[in-house]
Amino acid sequence: MTTWFLIIDCNTFYASVEKVFRPDLRNKPVVVLSNNDGVVVALSQEAKDVGIKRGDLLFKIEELVKTHRVHVFSSNFVLYYDFSKRIETVVRRYFYDVEKYSVDEMFIEYTTDKSVDEIRETAKKIRDTISDEIKIKVSIGIAPTKTLAKVMNRYAKKDKRYQGVAILKDTNLLQKALFTYPAGDVWGIGRQHSKNLAAQGITTAWQFSQMNDNWLRKNFSIVGLRTARELRGIRCIDMELHPPDKKNILCSRSFGKPISELSDLKAAVSAFVQEVAEKLRRQKSVCKSIGVMVMTNPHRKDQKQYYNSVMLELPYAANDNLTLQEIAFIGLEKIFRTEHLYKKAGVFVNDLFSSENIQYTLWDNAAKISKRRHLFQTVDTINTSLGLIKLGIQKGTEAKHSMRQTKKSPNYTTDISQVPKIDMD
DNA sequence: TCTGGGGTCCTAGGACCC
């Protein structure tokens, strides 16, 4: 028996999803923008071919967009997440244990005595099924460790000869796979490490993997050592089938237009508190403190800059909007200064623990706390199906802090009023 | 006009305790 790791990775995911309901965009360049339509976060191969890169500012590529008739979309996470779930469902028909690593990637651990060719055929079948049923192309990398599977995945994606599935047949081929593979493209080696490595003449994954353990440990911590060992074929990173509860939850967002009034910031903070509180309740956690941060636009050198954040203790461990909002507002008022144009705000909670075993002290108003918790359980139930209930402060003020999203596609798959219509006339 | 959002882990250093 041999244990393999498969990684299934969707090609240019957001851009591909946007194309599914738009057959007229086949073979056309498509880009998807960040929140507020600021920068390119995803792009189709055709868009890459005309010279657009991830991270490009929209206003700087206007010329390219015009000349090459690039189709531009605001991000539609509801749609992408729904596609992600559909793809996962297909994969689970073949493998019960799937690690959802990100919205467009899944790891699978596969222990089998099947031959390399048989494994490749299975992978191809999964790939074809996803392509047929969901209309999304995926690449699959297969190897004895997660890090090597990621390496193979890139070969599967970049080199047509693999037809979307690349497997590291045996470790004798390690040197061949890593010899020309850029060190900076290895999973776990980012920009900074890559720069430091290059300064010492280390540019390939193979060179990195052959460095001395002590040196790796000293310069790149235990994380870097683990990466090097994984590249040698030694398994160091396991599957994570059940995502652990979040230890921190953050909700922050830039505003479509700058805000200067406290009341408008309050409306934004209230909305962020709502999101944070919902996430807390979803994982059955409570928090003992809550933080708020505000900032001006750091890119506007001509404007007065201000950044501040504050963390406040709650009177008791909680996860209901009302308690969290009360304290968040106190925090906001502490750090709010007039005369600034605020571009972004955020709400965060750290040190979460399970809501199942809260210890109240003698002074806690247990009745009030319990009432609030039940109230928001009900609110969650209603919002899950309708999404209508908000705290009063948010009423009518949404426009002031809402994002700019002028090019959003319909929620084709999750909103009955937005499904595509076919004209039969 | 225009610059994303949400996470994780690791390390070093200071405070504090006995």
Added chain:
DNA sequence: TCTGGGGTCCTAGGACCC
């Protein structure tokens, strides 16, 4: 002629991922 040492907790900062 000497000025401990080990353990724990917390925080800030820096790296990484998508």
